[in-house]
Amino acid sequence: MPIKPFKDLSLVDDFMFSEVMRRPENIKPFLEALLEKKIESVVTIDKQKDLKDTYDAHGIRLDVYLEDEHQTKYDVEVQARLHRKLEKRIWYYTSGIDRHSLEMNTDYEELSDCFVIFICVEDYFGAGLAVYERESHIKGAPEIPYVDGSHAFILNTDFKAENGNPAVMDFLRYIRASYKGERYDISESSYLRQIDEAVSEIKEDSGREMEYMTIAMKMMDERKEAFEQGEARGRAEGERANQIKTIKRMLSRGMSLEDISDMIGLELEEVKKLAAQE
Structure with missing residues (x-):
């Protein structure tokens, strides 16, 4: 497969997504809208972060990885094509992040919360939802949550039902339009204009x-x-x-x-x- 010309990149391409969303002013509003919580500050942020335990191990290359002021970990990925077994991939990413964040001789209770978020241009589950969030509870007693600090979200740009924050819906529509090579009206969203300007700025670099x-x-x-x-x-x-x-x-x-x-x-x-x- 030939290399996609740089001028044709959009937010749905790994490189462009990493470059744009590694900026705190771009990733922070997105996470706050999706998770409906306030993030005071982004402490560390990496693009295309590699996690590998040994030289010959199967590595993980994260699109956008960051930590907030509480050392909560966030990994945000964009998928231009549908992958099978995405659930196992999320589990593998989460375990890799946990292994690399837990210091030697540190108690497991010190593990920070971890959010793994995949943005897909196709509907992975086929239910038409925009936001699929994993919930864990005890079998036979759904009122008892199983809280291990790991959180998984699969976002669908090809949604039929708007079951998320309106700002997230707009962001998903923008990515979908970018993927299809269509224009999307961003005049009413200062956040999307900011994202679009970042894409244009990077293309000129x-x-x-x-x-x-x-x-x-x-x-x-x-x-x-x-x-x-x-x-x-x-x-x-x-x-x-x-x-x-x-x-x-x-x-x-x-x-x-x-x-x-x-x-x-x-x-x-x-x-x-x-x-x-x-």
Whole structure:
């Protein structure tokens, strides 16, 4: 897939979303409207934050990660295409954030609240809601909440029912219009005008364009390498399957394992292992 031109980026693209929403004046009003709570200050904020426990572990690259004055963690993601098993992805992100925020020898009670928010351009659950919020309670006793400090939201820009703050609804409409390449009237919203101006400002920054191209090229190389590794594994598995088939066919014709080893050029122990495969 070719790299999307920088001038064509919108808020639905990871890079642009990270650049715009990493600014406290942009992310803070959004979170306050969605969560209906006051955030006094944003203490730390990162874009495209990497969480990885070990070099070869499956890493997490967060779009926008921040903490408030109470050390509450927030991760906000934008999804231009629908992913399967989004619930497990949210669980994995939450656990990664918790592991990296809990210091050695710190009691689990010290874990801060964590909010993971996914903004999707398609309706993941198909119920037409704009805001899907996970609730946890005890089975058989729904009046008893299960409070572990983790919170999950999946927002749907393609909503039919407006079940959230009007400011959030406007924001989702703006993202949907950006995704479809349509214009959206932002004249009545000072917040959306602020967001739109940030997008335009970033597009005019040659330094940001170079950064985008560097990241895009790196990700393209990573995908290419992963594809080539997958192809290599597939070829190796296919070769192994053919060897097993050949060995079994030769055994069915009464040949000994020793003779087969000589004929196909494999060590006897390897031939025995392959012959035992189902």
